[in-house]
Amino acid sequence: MRVLGVDGGQSGIRLAHSHHAQIVEVAGVSRLEGDVVLAVADAVIQGWQRAGFDAVDRVVLGLTTAPSERGEADRLSALVAEATGATEVWVADDAITTHAGALSGGHGxxxxxxxxxxxxxxxxxxxxxxxxxxxxxxxxxxxxxxxxxxxxxxxxxxxxxxxxxxxxxxxxxxxxxxxxxxxxxxxxxxxxxxxxxxxxxxxxxxxxxxxxxxxxxxxxxxxxxxxxxxxxxxxxxxxxxxxxxxxxxxxxxxxxxxxxxxxxxxxxxxxxxxDESALDGALRLGLTGATDRYPDLIHFWKVGTSK
Structure with missing residues (x-):
């Protein structure tokens, strides 16, 4: 499983690949910036291209600006998947990826x-x-x-x-x-x-x-x-x-x-x-698939379907 983790804030957006040591950061996105879905997708794609990462199977996006509407989350996922080669994209509020890293998936x-x-x-x-x-x-x-x-x-x-x-x-x-x-x-x-x-x-x-x-x-x-x-x-x-x-x-x-x-x-x-950063948390979720602690807080998208 090759995973791209994304920690997307308003000041900066960071990307890490499970099979590369490099971490790349681009400018963040706030909800003031017009089409937020497109702005976030463009920022992630910019970071992806700058890093020169290999294609991935799954992308996990932990975002301050995570879309609350299913259709918008699907649109963001499709844009990111097209650029990265991913067949799955998971979209969540950054509080979820933060928790997964901060407490190593435990309670608290x-x-x-x-x-x-x-x-x-x-x-x-x-x-x-x-x-x-x-x-x-x-x-x-x-x-x-x-x-x-x-x-x-x-x-x-x-x-x-x-x-x-x-x-x-x-x-x-x-x-x-x-x-x-x-x-x-x-x-x-x-x-x-x-x-x-x-x-x-x-x-x-x-x-x-x-x-x-x-x-x-x-x-x-x-x-x-x-x-x-x-x-x-x-x-x-x-x-x-x-x-x-x-x-x-x-x-x-x-x-x-x-x-x-x-x-x-x-x-x-x-x-x-x-314990770890929100970016580490995104990678942890993507690599382990251990999402049971976060029911209904992650939007799962796959090529051809979403839920």
């Missing part, structure tokens, strides 16, 4: 904080549950877009005299130019979700340097992530819940991770770093 809660937030709670028996992951407009609380947007909003409030002075103002001017017209350039950016999410790094750095405004944003982000974790732990049951934490925002040394770890000391969870 996985929480990945990147541009957005991917959380899946899987009990020892019973149905799994995706928590948050509602996108930058309505959810992904505590993720990089969430943090970056609040950081930039704080800069604009300070400039207006509506908020406290913050060291984030200097960084925002360096990254985006004149603060007086920052909002115009951000709204007009080709990939505004990614641009705003990237500012989360500045928020973390400023918080580490003692900036009160940035520190307040991180405190709130940690509280939001804790709320998500609690919902997941409640779903999995009363026993101490295995909890896998990962993503760019939750590196062990990050100020956000330190705040979250402090909050978790009184929770009924067993936190650890993820």
């Amino acid at each position: 809660v996985s929480l990945i904080a990147g541009t957005g937030v991917a959380c899946l709670a899987v009990p020892e028996s019973g149905a799994p549950r995706v928590i948050d992951g509602h996108g930058f407009l309505l959810g992904d609380a505590g993720g990089a877009f969430w943090m970056g947007s609040r950081g930039l909003a704080a800069v604009l409030k300070a400039a207006d005299g509506r908020g406290s002075a913050t060291g984030l103002t200097t960084v925002a001017a360096e990254q985006f130019g004149d603060v007086a017209t920052l909002h115009v350039r951000v709204h007009g950016a080709a990939r505004p979700v990614n641009a705003i999410a990237q500012f989360a790094r500045a928020v973390q750095d400023a918080a580490a340097a003692g900036d009160d405004v940035a520190g307040g944003i991180l405190d709130e982000a940690a509280s939001e992530l804790l709320c998500t974790i609690r919902a997941g732990a409640t779903w999995t049951g009363p026993s101490p819940t295995p909890l896998a934490l990962g993503g760019g925002l939750l590196d062990l040394r990050s100020p956000l991770r330190q705040r979250l770890d402090a909050l978790l000391t009184t929770e009924n969870v067993l936190p650890r770093n993820v």
Whole structure:
């Protein structure tokens, strides 16, 4: 079985082949980018061609922008299959591939904080549950877009005299130019979700340097992530819940991770770093075919049929 695994986020889309050591990354796709199915397919095909991978039997797509409609999932699958030679394409929310890698297919809660937030709670028996992951407009609380947007909003409030002075103002001017017209350039950016999410790094750095405004944003982000974790732990049951934490925002040394770890000391969870990445999780699912923990959360497509 030759498998192509895809971890598709809003900032980047990564591809790995089960029979190659290379990992290739291309620009991510958000739901603001017109025909999202076509944009994701084009990005995957671009990465495929850049890597020069051999044809595969199965593609597993873990996507922040996974289509919710069967017809759209079929269309995406057909486009990817045509380019890669695959006879099967599996499409899932990235929370599923993330969990498969983070907990090596076992039960528990996985929480990945990147541009957005991917959380899946899987009990020892019973149905799994995706928590948050509602996108930058309505959810992904505590993720990089969430943090970056609040950081930039704080800069604009300070400039207006509506908020406290913050060291984030200097960084925002360096990254985006004149603060007086920052909002115009951000709204007009080709990939505004990614641009705003990237500012989360500045928020973390400023918080580490003692900036009160940035520190307040991180405190709130940690509280939001804790709320998500609690919902997941409640779903999995009363026993101490295995909890896998990962993503760019939750590196062990990050100020956000330190705040979250402090909050978790009184929770009924067993936190650890993820076992493997979401990309590894996509490959694991494709190679083992072990999808029993994720009933009804994966769209299976085959040449000539789908379900």
